[in-house]
Amino acid sequence: MSLLMKKLIFLIYLILFSLLIVSQSFAENLFKVRWVNDGDTIVLSDGRRVRYIGINAPEVAHEDKKAEPLGDKARNFNKKLVFQKKVRLKFGRERYDQYGRLLAYVFLRSGVFANARIIGEGYAFFLPRSPNVGYNALLLRYQRKAMSAKKGIWKNWKEKERNYIGNRRSKRFHTKTCPFGKSTDKRNRIFFSKKWDAFWAGYAPCKKCIPQ
Ligand SMILES: [Zn+2]
Structure with a gap:
């Protein structure tokens, strides 16, 4: 066998090997969705519970609690998006919440970004929480689209003017009588x-x- 042939065969092996590595690393990050709890929580086929980063969907009924308005619709929309499908997860700096749920940005293989789509339909509001802030600007853009289109929770929106105190650091807002609002640093x-x-x-x- 000529030296050139040997080099060629070696090169082909090298290419096949790296393709294998690349495809495995893609596959490793794909998970099947076994269950959809509500508009922002799912269970993977390996049993891990995943809480979507940056969104808060209305609650569905629990043992002793009634569903919040749109709770079931939010769940159904999430179900249509991801149930029994394979999803790719992306993480922020904080991996788990206080309940041991994996915190993730959830993508379909088609590239659809579930967190954003649910906000975009008005089935959840944007919930920023540091340090997982990577998609904040995008998620807020989707929320503004839903608000402008009066979708979901933004539909038939009516409220009286009141005083609310926002905290620029925590990105939470309070009634003016809330102790957390009152204790917000003036700056x-x-x-x-x-x-x-x-x-x-x-x-x-x-x-x-x-x-x-
Ligand atoms: Zn408060």
């Missing part, structure tokens, strides 16, 4: 007269003082 305060304006600016409601 970090921003005032909103409508919840709508706070959502538009990318702030999420405080769980303690604002019913969601």
